[in-house]
Amino acid sequence: xxxxxxxxxxxxxxxxxxxxxxxxxxxxxxxxxxxxxxxxxxxxxxxxxxxxxxxxxxxxxxxxxxxxxxxxxxxxxxxxxxxxxxxxxxxxxxxxxxxxxxxxxxxxxxxxxxxxxxxxxxxxxxxxxxxxxxxxxxxxxxxxxxxxxxxxxxxxxxxxxxxxxxxxxxxxxxxxxxxxxxxxxxxxxxxxxxxxxxxxxxxxxxxxxxxxxxxxxxxxxxxxxxxxxxxxxxxxxxxxxxxxxxxxxxxxxxxxxxxxxxxxxxxxxxxxxxxxxxxxxxxxxxxxxxxxxxxxxxxxxxxxxxxxxxxxxxxxxxxxxxxxxxxxxxxxxxxxxxxxxxxxxxxxxxxxxxxxxxxxxxxxxxxxxxxxxxxxxxxxxxxxxxxxxxxxxxxxxxxxxxxxxxxxxxxxxxxxxxxxxxxxxxxxxxxxxxxxxxxxxxxxxxxxxxxxxxxxxxxxxxxxxxxxxxxxxxxxxxxxxxx
Ligand SMILES: *Cc1c(COP(=O)(O)O)cnc(C)c1O
Numbered sequence: 001x002x003x004x005x006x007x008x009x010x011x012x013x014x015x016x017x018x019x020x021x022x023x024x025x026x027x028x029x030x031x032x033x034x035x036x037x038x039x040x041x042x043x044x045x046x047x048x049x050x051x052x053x054x055x056x057x058x059x060x061x062x063x064x065x066x067x068x069x070x071x072x073x074x075x076x077x078x079x080x081x082x083x084x085x086x087x088x089x090x091x092x093x094x095x096x097x098x099x100x101x102x103x104x105x106x107x108x109x110x111x112x113x114x115x116x117x118x119x120x121x122x123x124x125x126x127x128x129x130x131x132x133x134x135x136x137x138x139x140x141x142x143x144x145x146x147x148x149x150x151x152x153x154x155x156x157x158x159x160x161x162x163x164x165x166x167x168x169x170x171x172x173x174x175x176x177x178x179x180x181x182x183x184x185x186x187x188x189x190x191x192x193x194x195x196x197x198x199x200x201x202x203x204x205x206x207x208x209x210x211x212x213x214x215x216x217x218x219x220x221x222x223x224x225x226x227x228x229x230x231x232x233x234x235x236x237x238x239x240x241x242x243x244x245x246x247x248x249x250x251x252x253x254x255x256x257x258x259x260x261x262x263x264x265x266x267x268x269x270x271x272x273x274x275x276x277x278x279x280x281x282x283x284x285x286x287x288x289x290x291x292x293x294x295x296x297x298x299x300x301x302x303x304x305x306x307x308x309x310x311x312x313x314x315x316x317x318x319x320x321x322x323x324x325x326x327x328x329x330x331x332x333x334x335x336x337x338x339x340x341x342x343x344x345x346x347x348x349x350x351x352x353x354x355x356x357x358x359x360x361x362x363x364x365x366x367x368x369x370x371x372x373x374x375x376x377x378x379x380x381x382x383x384x385x386x387x388x389x390x391x392x393x394x395x396x397x398x399x400x401x402x403x404x405x406x407x408x409x410x411x412x413x414x415x416x417x418x419x420x421x422x423x424x425x426x427x428x429x430x431x432x433x434x435x436x437x438x439x440x441x442x443x444x445x446x447x448x449x450x451x452x453x454x455x456x457x458x459x460x461x462x463x464x465x466x467x468x469x470x471x472x473x474x475x476x477x478x479x480x481x482x483x
Contacts, residue, residue, distance in 0.1 A: 003051055007041035013048045058460055060401050066430050068354075070373045070404035070419025071164070071212060073242045073264035075347075080334065081267060081327035090326055095318035099304050105322060106302035110295045112329045113279070119332075119340065120238070120258050121251020122281030126290045127320035132239050133166040134315065135259030135278030136206075139235055140174035141312045142257060142282060142289040147203045149310065151231060154203035158232075160189050162213055167206045167237060176203060187215040187366045189223055198230050207255075208237040210244070210371035212407070214351065214419070224254025233257065241265045242423070243348055243372035246341025256283045266328035275321040277328065291315040346424035347372040350431060354420055357435045361442040365414035373421035377414050386445040386452050388416040393463060394444065396456035398437040 043051070061067070067074035084090075093105055113125040129135040140157070147154045157171040160181045168178040179197055184190040188211070198205075205227050209217040217223070224234055236255035242265040244250075250258050262268045262277040270276075282290060292311045293304035304319065335343060348371050355364055355374035362376035378388040392402035404419040422431055444451050456462055 003041040003043060003048070006043050006047055006051065009042055011042045011044045011047070013043060013045040062425075065399060065401065066422075066426060066434050067401045068403045068420045068422055068434065069401060070214070070375075070421040071239070071407065072270065072404070073239075073261075073372070073421060073423055074270065074401075075242070075264075075267055075423035076425035077267045077269055077327070078331065078334065081330045084330050085323050085326040091323070093322075095322070099302070103301055106295055106304070108329050109319065109322070109325055110297060110302045112325055112332065113295060115329075115332045116260060116279055116281060119245060119249070120236075120241075120260070120281050121249030122255075122258055123251075123284040124287040124290060124294065125279050125281045126294060126315070127277065127279045127325055128291050128315040129259065129278045129280055130316055130321060131276040132237075132259060132261040132264075132278045133170060135261070135280045136166055136170035136235075136237065137173055138280045138291060138312070138315050139257040139259055139282075140170050140176065140204075140206075142280070142286055143204050143233055143235065144174045144176065145289050145310060145312050146233070146286060151200075151203075154201055154231070156202045157235075158194070158197055158202055158205040160207065160211065162187070162211050163206065163208060164212055164237065164239065167208075171206060181205070186218070186368065187211065187213055188217050188219055191219055191222065191226075194223065194226065198227055198232060200231060202227075202230070202232045204233040204235050204256075206235040206237060208240055209250070210240050210373075212240070213365065213375045214240075214243075214370040214373035214421075215366060215368065216243075216371055220253050228254060239264055240372060243344055245344040246337060247344055251281075251283065256286060257281070262324060262328040267331045268324045268327040275324055277321045277324040279320075279325075293319055295319060343424045344372075347422075350422040350424060350426060351420070353428070354422055354431055354435060357432070358420075358438060361439060362418070365417050372423070373419055375414065375417050375419050377417045379414075379416040381442070381445045382416070384445050384449045386449045388418060389466075390449075390452035390455060391438075391441055391445065392418065394441050394452045394455040395437065396459050398441070400434060400437060 062074050062076055090105070093102055099106060109127055113127060116125050117123065126138065129138045155177055156179050157176040158179050158181050159167050159171065160183060162183050171178050179202070181197060182190045182193050189207070205223070207217060207223070209220055211217055227234055233256040234254050236250040236258035238250065238258045238260040241260055245265065258281045259278045260266070260281070262279070263270045268277065288308050288310045289312055290308055291314055292306045292308050294308060296303055296305045332340070351370050351372050351374050355370055355376070358376055362378055365375040365377055378391050381391065388405050392405050395402045407419055441452065454463060
């Protein structure tokens, strides 16, 4: 029931008494009295509070339970990030304030940039992009501009078939032609295919390491040598950096451009429609191409640098989503060098622990150690009429957010695969409880397949059509019949 349906004329949600045609609130805030708001639902305060509290309880989030959604790094976001980012000394600043009056914010952002440089081994960063895909576009535009200036015949970008869908989208939005590089049987880049494809029409290769099935790209230094030797650049999709902080720096193994998803690796909130941040780092020879302004040290203070000779322009308003960047800054400061390395190490150990606990009932897609996430197959439950989708739905009855299923580029040899990413935040007890639930579900699949085929049973909404919404698009309010 919507709040409008609960509306009863005359009810209101504050308890001040009306005096002489003025509500107490109106007299407290004159602007309200000047412009009465019409057509709002009229409900009592408890009705209002219950409406939104109950809606909020339908949410599933990292704060309510284990969220092993592979590829998304749903780690816990420490509350201190929120506390400090909400501080009025930060929120009351405006990006149009004179930089001299905004030194604190600029210092925070400049230091964040320097921390990211140190973590990735890059020489300079922009903090402007607002999400991973936006970071990719920024990086691809930088490479596009660089190639235009130096070697305009390079019009292609190589992307492994295992890549996240945003990679080819970003490369082609930036004006490149995308060429797919197949994976080998170990799940890495097929070196023979790369050797054939890498010629003087290729501007760059976009790589994710560990890749999107959680495997470390073992040939990374050979790939870097080959691509560089033939005049190409290396782009690092840093969405999976959570496996490598303090263990390997993309800049050290040959990457020229990187983006980082702060909402994955650096514990800023995921989505919810809100702002994100995906800083993009470059090697020195590309620093003149960064979007302006770039935050820099100047004398003993900090400044906005608009003088980048080959800048690709702006990628967002001002200098990035400051409130998001503040959370990542707090996180890095709280964790420190050792803490970040410990986080990545634990993320890798946790994924391998879950892989080994589950491999007897859900065989791994690749028989090798994984990094921060693991891909497991539910193919063997076919014979009971149970699909991976049924298993994922059943997990909701056990109170869990299901892992990622049917990722677009899962390895063709492994059907019905799910990708589990526990992150470093989870205890052994939490992972064990989840594994126990999956083990129990695998028994149910044999004995009571119907329980799975119709799951979930105890959620507010049960089995929904996977395709109805896509086939019956409602793109505006007016499309809705009768409203
Ligand atoms: C999440 C992800 C992206 C896209 O990042 P967004 O912030 O969601 O735009 C790109 N590549 C990989 C490997 C990812 O996991």
